[in-house]
Amino acid sequence: MAIDTRPTPVITTLDDALAGLDALERASRPPRDRPSRRLLRATWPKFATLACILVVWQIAVWVHWQRHILQTPAHVGSQLVSLLSSSLFWQSCWATAQQAGLGYLLVIVIGGLVGTAVARIRVLRSAVGSLITGMQTMPSVLWYPLGYMVFGQTSKAIILMMVLGAAPAVANGFISGIDQVPPGLVRAGRILGARGIALDRHVILPAAFPSILGGLKQGWAFAWHALMAGEFLITLTPLSLGGRTVNALSYGDYATVVALMVVIVAVGIAVDGVFSWADRNLRSRYGLIEASAS
């Protein structure tokens, strides 16, 4: 049988062909789970871990391990509840939060400026690049003598500890972020007419932002470490969270010590959660992870 080689009479327009191809190439994505389901999936392992810790703790009390120090989870819990209902506790929280906010702000500003400068200026990089990495590995408590010598027993000494302990992490986030900006994007930005500050603002900093955010997150962790170390070592009025913990310890009020430790850990987890959430959102917007993968 002869094959009919006549052209198909139907002429497809470019419009239709492109629209069809677009639809085919944007293959349907799997539907996302309901938010409540996602929340459940993300949180149940955390609660399970918490339950395990409580069980082990309770068993340790039952077998009289460290019997003069260790309180039951229930006792610590009730101590925590009474803490949460005292205004003095909230004053302490506020003092610590102020210190944390001010210190972290300085960490971001100084780390950001230093990081951007080091990433852009070659001489500066060879001068202080490895120093910054080195400083990042130093425990923040090592900065206490310096803070004490310069500012004495004041909150400024704690701020100094936070900045020296955490700014290197933020700076490194900026440096690696700016280093890793794809050259193609920079070239595209230049062609589109972005130069100087406009290139930084519209291309380089946004392109570096996922790594910068990573640096900010790590910087927060270091700043929090430094703040707690500082508060344990430098007593302030009104008493900060760390200062109160030291105070309770000196009175042998172990239940309060543990309750305050729980608070400090909870704050750390909460802030980390905010950073992780921001990081996930950013990555899915940039197309660095599938939106449904988180």
Place this chain on the structure above:
Amino acid sequence: MTILAPRPPVEARRAAPVVDLASVTKLHGHGPDAVVALQDVSLTAASGEFVCLLGASGCGKSTLLNLVAGFDQPTTGVVTVGMQSPDHVDSPTGRGTDLAGGSTTAMLFQDANLFPWLTIAANVELPMRLRGVPKREREAAALDLLERVRLGGFSTKHPHELSGGMRQRVALARALAQDAGLLLMDEPFGALDAITRDLLHDELEALWIERGFTVVFVTHNVREAARLGDRIVLLTSRPGRVAETWSVGIERPRRIDSPEIASIAATVTDRLRMEVSRHGH
């Protein structure tokens, strides 16, 4: 120059720049280690002309485009775009500012290089934003351009939500937003599948006929060159020199599967193979 078919008269197009390379030589590196990327290349693209540069690896195609874009300076010779020589301008990419205040040179690459943090519409708006077009005006213009490349429905999406071919069309719209008279294209469809590439040829040709910009299009695909170009310039490899130039006088719109294209492609391929085989000995 070999004429394969009679060339239709060049219509009077909107002011699009002329690209002229006069005896351009470009060395990479210095001293005895220097590599000759381009040797004594003379080449002209008339205003509104579609010129395809063709060559195997190492022919200096991308070097040549970078010189025309002003990213790089020739070692000897002169590159002229429009009425200005880049040698006379301080900023390498700052030359050729057109009457509307936009950059006259737009450039597309194999990678669309869209900014992943911006929506599709914001990507197209960026060149207008950079030259100070008011927000409302540039938003409307960006939507028009996206409609023009048939992506009006995707303006609020982010680049990663689009396919490769769609991203390349957004890049095309973004280049058009520069209101450029000269479009430099460095294997822009090289990473796309044949079906998509074919449709984008149609799209590019339609836009070029409509807007009349000058195009310098680099490719290693002979059929693509014959499909799109008014003229095909074959470059030799290591060093890059102009081996031969053909005028393609086939009427537009063209089809890549037409016998005329196939016959030109055969001629060019033979010459290309001859050129490539020199390097095997």
